[in-house]
Amino acid sequence: MSRLACLAFAVAVPTVAASAQPAGAAPPEAVVAAIAATAAPLPARQRELLTLLHQDCGSCHGLRLTGGLGPALTPEALSTRPAESLVATIVSGRSGTAMAPWRRFVSEAEAAWLVSRMRSGATDASP
Helix, strand or coil: CCHHHHHHHHHHHHHHHHHCCCCCCCCCHHHHHHHHHHCCCCHHHHHHHHHHHHHHHHHHHCCCCCCCCCCCCCHHHHCCCCHHHHHHHHHHCCCCCCCCCCCCCCCHHHHHHHHHHHHHCCCCCCC
């Protein structure tokens, strides 16, 4: 089980029990958001992650994150995608596409934080 899944399980147990969610089901969006909020990187690392987002991710997803070789990473484009799927894509990449895994550079908790920021549109790296 991945670290994100373990954290999601620990946070989601009351939610899962209350909603009678089937065993093995993906954690709800709120759990990923809670992980991103509680596991927020230190401010210096936040700036590094946002710089990585614009410089490295932006090389394929567009410098304004509006799309290019890869799809747009705007709040509108990401609103219909499950957060846990986006985190998995960042960490593990996408087989058969140009999306490489970033696990060597970004932890699952940092990826969840980035997804939260991208979905809210708060991707400015300025202090």
